[in-house]
Amino acid sequence: MRGDPRRLQAAAYPARLDLPTRFGDMDANGHLNNVAIAQLFEEARVQFNTGSAQLLAGARPRIMVAHVGIDYVAEGHYPLPVALMMGISEIGNSSFRMAMAAFQADRCFALCDSVLVVRGPDGGRAALPQVLRERLEAHRLNG
Amino acid sequence: MRGDPRRLQAAAYPARLDLPTRFGDMDANGHLNNVAIAQLFEEARVQFNTGSAQLLAGARPRIMVAHVGIDYVAEGHYPLPVALMMGISEIGNSSFRMAMAAFQADRCFALCDSVLVVRGPDGGRAALPQVLRERLEAHRLNG
C-alpha cells in the first residue's frame, strides 16, 4: 500500500467518514493504538457496507471480511479527529477490495486494504448482486 | 465499598477467576485503564452468571445489569495477571447484589458492586427462581 504514493492522497478516495478519537484509543505509548486504528477502519467499513446492505433488501447476501491489512505509516494522536477516506480498488466475481486511508490534520497516518466476500444463504460464495456491483463501481478509487 | 475493610481482603470472597491482563488494557498513563478494569469485572460477572444460567435451562429468565459501581483504590499494572474475587452481598425478591474485588500480587486495586435484576419473558421484573436463590446463598460473602 505505502509503495503507491496515490494512496497517501485524500483526493484518491471518493468517500469519507469523520470520527472523533477517544482517550481510550491511546495505548501506553501515548498515541493511537494499532488495534484502535483497526477499529476506526472497521467503523468506516461497516458504515460503507451498511449503505450497500440497504440496497440488498430481500434476498440479502452476507458481506464477510476475509482479510484486513494495515500499513502504519506515522503516529496518530488524541484528541485530533480522524478523516477516514474510502474507495473500492478491485471488484471480482464474488468479492471486492476496499482501500482506506486515515488522516489527521491532512496527514495520512495509516492505510488499510480489506477483502470482502459475498456469501449466499447456504454460506457459500455468491456472485456480487448487480445493484451492489453498481454501487461499488460508483465508489472506485480515483485516478 | 472502600469504607468496609473486609472488602479489601481476598478471604471475604467465596469465588475467584484469574485472568491475564493485555497490553491493550493500559491507557496513556501506562497503567490499567479504568474502563479496562470495568471489562475485567464484566468478565467475572458474565462467567458467574453463566454458571447461574446453566441451572435455569427451560424457562430461563434474563439477568440484567442495572448498576455497576467501581472504587479505584490503587493503580493496576500490566503484565501482571488479575485475581477477580466474587461473592453475593444482598439477595432480594427480584434482584441481587454482587461484590467483587480485583487483586494483583495480593494487593486489592479495585472494588466493584453490581446490581443484577431478573426479568421474565415479558421483560418485567420476575422473582428469583429458587434454584438461582440457592446458588446465590451458596456464594454469600464470608464473614
Next chain:
Amino acid sequence: MRGDPRRLQAAAYPARLDLPTRFGDMDANGHLNNVAIAQLFEEARVQFNTGSAQLLAGARPRIMVAHVGIDYVAEGHYPLPVALMMGISEIGNSSFRMAMAAFQADRCFALCDSVLVVRGPDGGRAALPQVLRERLEAHRLNG
C-alpha cells in the same frame, strides 16, 4: 441516581458532548455494551477535565478518578449518536462529584456519578485550586 427524576432530564446538565457510537461498542446482545457505555462516559469526563487542566498550568495537580457508578436504565443502540450531559453535583475540599447522563433520541439510557480527587506533587490529597473551584461552581447541575 435513577431515584432522582431530575437526573433523567437533559435540562439539568449545563454541559454537553455529542459522540458517535461505533459498531465495536455493541456486544453479543446487539446493543451498546455496558463497558462501552463506561467508555463513552470516560470520554466526556476526560474532555471536561482537560478543560479544567488547561486552567491549572504551572503547578498542575493531578485529577484522579476514585469512583465511577453507572445506572443502566435502558438499552443503548448503534448507530445512533449519544449526547453526554454533564454537571457538577458536589464540591468538597479536595474532591468533587460529576453527574452525567447519556441520551439517544432524547431518551436517557444511562446515568453516571464519578468522584474525582485532586492530588498534589507528593501524591497526597490536595485542596482544590481556586481556579478549578470556580470552574466547577460554574458547571453546577441546574435546579
Next chain:
Amino acid sequence: MRGDPRRLQAAAYPARLDLPTRFGDMDANGHLNNVAIAQLFEEARVQFNTGSAQLLAGARPRIMVAHVGIDYVAEGHYPLPVALMMGISEIGNSSFRMAMAAFQADRCFALCDSVLVVRGPDGGRAALPQVLRERLEAHRLNG
C-alpha cells in the same frame, strides 16, 4: 497467508501463547470480533517482543509495527480460549516478519503477518542488533 497450507498447522510455529477470550471480545454477530482478534495477535506480538527487548538492555532500539495483515479464515468463539502460535518468517537488515495463527479447539480461525522495524535513537531505521537476530533465528517458522 491462507494460500500456504503449512500456515494452518500448529506444528509450523515454534512459540505459543494461550489466552482466555472475554465476553467483550464478541461483537453483535455473537462471535469474536475482527478487531478483538487483532488485539489477541497484538498481545502475542507484545509478549514476544518483550522477550526480545529484555535482551537489548542498554542501547535499546525501538521495535515498531509497520504492517499488520490478518486473514479471517473461520469464526472464533467465546468462551473458548485461544492458542496463539508464533514464528519468524523473514529476517531482513532492519526489519523482520512475524507469522502467527490463532487456534480454538485445534482449528485455525485466523492468520496474521506483522512487519516489525527496528529504529535507533534518532528515529531512523537501525540494523537488527546481533542478539536480536540470533533470537529471531531461533524462532524461525518450522518446515
